[in-house]
Amino acid sequence: MFRLLVPYMLFVGCWLVVSLAVAGYGTVDHFLYIVQFAGLLGIVAAGQTLVIVSGGIDLSVGSLITLSAVVATQTSFAAHFPFPAAVMLGLLVGAAFGVLNGIGIGIIKIPPLIMTLATLTIARGTALLVTNGSPHEVRDPGFQSWVVKPGLLGINGILQSWIVISLLVIFLMSRTTYGKKVQFLGSSPKATVYAGYNAKLLTLGVYVLSAVLSGFTGILLIGFTGNSYLGMGDSYSLLSIAAVVMGGTSILGGSGSYIGTIAGALLLTLIAAVLTLFQVSGGGQMAVEGAILLLLMMAYATATRSRD
Amino acid sequence: MAISDRLRRIAAVTPLAFVPAAIVLTVNIILNPRILTLRGINNLSLQLVTLALAVMAQTMVVIVREIDMSVGAMVCLTTVIVASTMGTLHMFSLLLAVLVAALFGLFAGLIVAYVRIPGIVVTLASSMIIGGLALVILPQPMGIKEETLGNMVITQPLLLPNSLLILFAVMLIWKFVKSSKIGNLIYATGGNPFSAFASGISVERAKIAAYVGSAVLASIAGIVVAGKTMTGDATIGNAYTLSSIAGTVLGGASFMGGVGTMRGAVAGALVLGVLVNILFFLGVSSHYQDIAEGLILLAAVTLSVMANREKV
Numbered sequence: 001m002f003r004l005l006v007p008y009m010l011f012v013g014c015w016l017v018v019s020l021a022v023a024g025y026g027t028v029d030h031f032l033y034i035v036q037f038a039g040l041l042g043i044v045a046a047g048q049t050l051v052i053v054s055g056g057i058d059l060s061v062g063s064l065i066t067l068s069a070v071v072a073t074q075t076s077f078a079a080h081f082p083f084p085a086a087v088m089l090g091l092l093v094g095a096a097f098g099v100l101n102g103i104g105i106g107i108i109k110i111p112p113l114i115m116t117l118a119t120l121t122i123a124r125g126t127a128l129l130v131t132n133g134s135p136h137e138v139r140d141p142g143f144q145s146w147v148v149k150p151g152l153l154g155i156n157g158i159l160q161s162w163i164v165i166s167l168l169v170i171f172l173m174s175r176t177t178y179g180k181k182v183q184f185l186g187s188s189p190k191a192t193v194y195a196g197y198n199a200k201l202l203t204l205g206v207y208v209l210s211a212v213l214s215g216f217t218g219i220l221l222i223g224f225t226g227n228s229y230l231g232m233g234d235s236y237s238l239l240s241i242a243a244v245v246m247g248g249t250s251i252l253g254g255s256g257s258y259i260g261t262i263a264g265a266l267l268l269t270l271i272a273a274v275l276t277l278f279q280v281s282g283g284g285q286m287a288v289e290g291a292i293l294l295l296l297m298m299a300y301a302t303a304t305r306s307r308d
Numbered sequence: 309m310a311i312s313d314r315l316r317r318i319a320a321v322t323p324l325a326f327v328p329a330a331i332v333l334t335v336n337i338i339l340n341p342r343i344l345t346l347r348g349i350n351n352l353s354l355q356l357v358t359l360a361l362a363v364m365a366q367t368m369v370v371i372v373r374e375i376d377m378s379v380g381a382m383v384c385l386t387t388v389i390v391a392s393t394m395g396t397l398h399m400f401s402l403l404l405a406v407l408v409a410a411l412f413g414l415f416a417g418l419i420v421a422y423v424r425i426p427g428i429v430v431t432l433a434s435s436m437i438i439g440g441l442a443l444v445i446l447p448q449p450m451g452i453k454e455e456t457l458g459n460m461v462i463t464q465p466l467l468l469p470n471s472l473l474i475l476f477a478v479m480l481i482w483k484f485v486k487s488s489k490i491g492n493l494i495y496a497t498g499g500n501p502f503s504a505f506a507s508g509i510s511v512e513r514a515k516i517a518a519y520v521g522s523a524v525l526a527s528i529a530g531i532v533v534a535g536k537t538m539t540g541d542a543t544i545g546n547a548y549t550l551s552s553i554a555g556t557v558l559g560g561a562s563f564m565g566g567v568g569t570m571r572g573a574v575a576g577a578l579v580l581g582v583l584v585n586i587l588f589f590l591g592v593s594s595h596y597q598d599i600a601e602g603l604i605l606l607a608a609v610t611l612s613v614m615a616n617r618e619k620v
Binding site: 057109113118120133245251284285287 | 375419423424425426428429430432433434435436437439440441442443444447542550553554557563595596597598599600601602603605606609610613614
């Protein structure tokens with residue numbers, strides 16, 4: 001419970017302080033803006049949560065975001081695919097890399113860190129081949145306005161997707177046998193196999209889900225920024241792991257929840273927004289986020305130990 | 309009989325990575341004999357020494373069954389510190405850079421050892437802090453004017469490239485460290501942390517030492533990078549985190565700890581670097597470099613995983 005409460009309390013606390021200190025921050029509009037923006041990170045971090053709970057780690061999410069985005073834009077722009085087909089293709093390419101991760105980690109038993117590092121590199125190289133290094137605009141006004149402009153319930157496409165994905169992932173993790181098995185796999189891979197569960201299939205599942213969710217984030221990102229370029233998703237690899245760990249999920253696997261990760265994503269986004277407001281540069285933001293991540297991890301570790 | 313025994317003994321202490329290293333080097337020499345000229349050797353050495361140092365940094369922590377995701381950030385921060393303080397501190401800025409890196413390594417090591425958080429997340433967080441700091445100090449790359457640094461790294465007055473001599477010096481120091489008390493601590497901890505603990509070895513101290521050592525090696529790599537490019541750049545070293553892990557796998561270190569040598573690390577770096585060279589020489593577009601590196605890593609780790617499985 002401590003691990004769930006802390007990130008939410010931190011988020012609310014930060015929010016209150018900033019609202020009182022900075023004019024214009026306390027409004028509903030601004031809150032909505034932060035939440036919508038956090039959706040991008042939140043969706044990638046959903047896949048990352050599943051992977052980390054299963055006892056793995058996925059460093060390739062950032063590259064897969066970029067790859068799906070550039071595949072979708074290139075096929076619609078250069079090959080004149082209709083936009084929905086291009087999006088499907090982008091997601092499929094992402095999913096293929098997820099299958100690759102799953103095979104390497106689940107069947108060949110390559111350590112997750114190394115396997116996803118390899119796919120990260122290969123996906124980045126593929127993105128370079130697809131684009132030849134030049135950024136491209138996206139021209140699909142309908143999609144872009146769905147992503148950015150308030151629609152159903154006054155919220156934009158990012159937040160709509162995030163809400164749906166959150167509900168699905170929370171349901172998957174807490175109400176289905178698959179979710180429970182993934183948790184078992186994280187706490188003891190050996191026992192999972194002895195219990196007769198198919199560890200290979202479970203592993204494949206989490207990495208494919210993570211890859212598809214990254215791909216989806218990439219698609220949302222091109223709607224949000226209006227173009228795609230190399231490296232556009234890179235920062236999400238670290239940030240998604242940070243969001244998961246801040247949300248109280250154990251990096252060793254076996255326990256954790258997406259509800260915590262949501263708070264982690266909100267907190268990270270709020271911190272970045274506040275630091276931007278105070279004109280702290282990208283580097284400064286990264287350093288502050290790293291420091292907060294470290295402090296939270298230490299707090300969780302000490303709290304867990306004193307309870308034992 | 310005696311000879312075959314001797315050969316077997318040599319084979320036993322030679323890392324497996326020497327075989328592919330020798331093969332790729334031979335292929336490279338056949339394809340492009342010019343690398344055997346003084347200039348060719350210097351270029352090759354400049355290219356490989358930074359990678360070798362980064363791989364050594366990674367190998368150091370892999371031996372104690374941890375991982376260091378901040379190797380790349382440490383290289384960046386080092387070039388930044390060197391570039392921004394060279395004007396006032398001259399060559400002392402190198403010392404400052406190594407010192408700062410060692411402090412960050414100590415910091416990460418203390419948290420890993422005493423708060424008992426897995427090194428992968430601690431160093432992920434510390435890499436954000438280190439890389440962020442580098443960007444704050446130098447948002448834009450900055451040239452280094454001090455010629456001494458460039459001469460120190462790039463030239464080859466003693467026939468052998470200076471960069472190679474730096475690597476030799478580091479390996480010589482490692483030879484002493486390895487057989488010292490700290491070296492024993494490090495290998496014993498990685499081999500089996502529980503029995504190491506049970507036999508009174510300070511697992512904590514071994515981990516701290518490994519992280520400090522890794523940071524120092526990464527910052528030496530950073531100094532060589534700064535010397536060969538004559539710039540301080542807060543993003544120049546980011547790729548080293550990935551390639552250091554790839555090189556460590558190629559070098560035969562086990563991610564289960566306790567196994568891994570610096571000779572192997574150098575051989576791993578050689579395989580990685582020279583293979584990419586060969587691809588270029590064969591006319592493969594540089595656009596394929598990432599894909600090639602990823603596939604090499606994948607092949608190496610698959611082979612090592614398969615080989616270990618058969619042994620068990």
